[in-house]
Amino acid sequence: MHPSSAGRWSLAALVVVIALIVAIWPRGNDDAPAPSATGAATSAAPVDRRAQDNPQALAPLRETAALDPCPSAAGTPAAGASADSPLAGLTFECVGDGSTVDLAAALAGKxxxxxxxxxxxGPCAEELPVLEEFAERAGDAVTVVTVHTDPNEANALSKLTDYDVHLPGVQDGSGRVQAAVGAPAVLPVTILLRADGSVAKVLPQPFRSADEVAAVVDEYLGVAV
Structure with missing residues (x-):
């Protein structure tokens, strides 16, 4: 005796239901990180720079890049105002010489x-020379500093040499500055800080001339240069 057409369809439907149950049946957490040798889960937390970018490896690149010194809090008037900055308490490595920079304190007062x-x-490569031109034009009226937001510090130094840009900068491969000011996850981003360390404006856009930079500095910081 052969099964009826209805019976064959019922059997097929039962097979599909069983397959679906097997597919969604709970299993162990297959996506959990593999345990390390000590039994703890491994971490993929971001770092400010690669392990291979040690002082010895970076020394010749720093000498060639010849960056300007990072700003320092020493002798800065109204340095206490940095407590109002979202960057307060964040320290970074100066790309130019490897020193430690408390960024909020270093920028306070100006x-x-x-x-x-x-x-x-790519847009950063076009913008950095523009920012250097603006910095030369602004002189002591405005501090201009760069923040490299990738762990590859060696490549940052090489690129700055290629661009012939000598602006002071800090290394922030973990993107702490971007997070602290609530900047979008795009590059380049320019942050305008008031003298008290508070954020006047976050601008996720490239600048193509020193005049464009001067215009936003005048508009949001009230400094005409």
């Missing part, structure tokens, strides 16, 4: 232009 960039960013 309006600042903080530029976020990365070595692989």
């Amino acid at each position: 309006p600042a232009v903080v530029n976020l960039w990365a070595w692989w960013c």
Whole structure:
């Protein structure tokens, strides 16, 4: 006796239901990180720079790049105002010489232009020389500092040499500045800081001339240069 057509369809439907149950039946957490040798889960937390970018490896690149010194809090008037900055308490490595920079304290007391960039960013390559031109034009009226937001510090130094840009900058491969000011996850980003360390404006856009930078500095920081 052969099964009826209805019976064959019922059997097929039962097979499909069983397959679906097997597919969604709970299993162990297959996506959990593999345990390390000590039994703890491994972590993929971001780092400010690669392990191979040690002082010895970076020394010749730093000498060639010849960056300007990072700003320092020493002798800065109204340094206490840095407590109002979202960057307060954040320290970074100075790309130019490897020293430690408390960024909020170093920028306190003067309006600042903080530029976020990365070595692989095309628009950043066009913008950095523009920012250097603006910095030369602004002189002591405004501090201009760069923040490299990729762990590859060696490539940052090589690119700055290629661009012939000598602006002071800090290494922030983990993107702490970007997170602290609530900047979008794009590059380049320019942050305008008031003298008290508070954020006047976050600008996720490239600048193509020193005049464009001067215009936003005048508009949001009230400094005409």
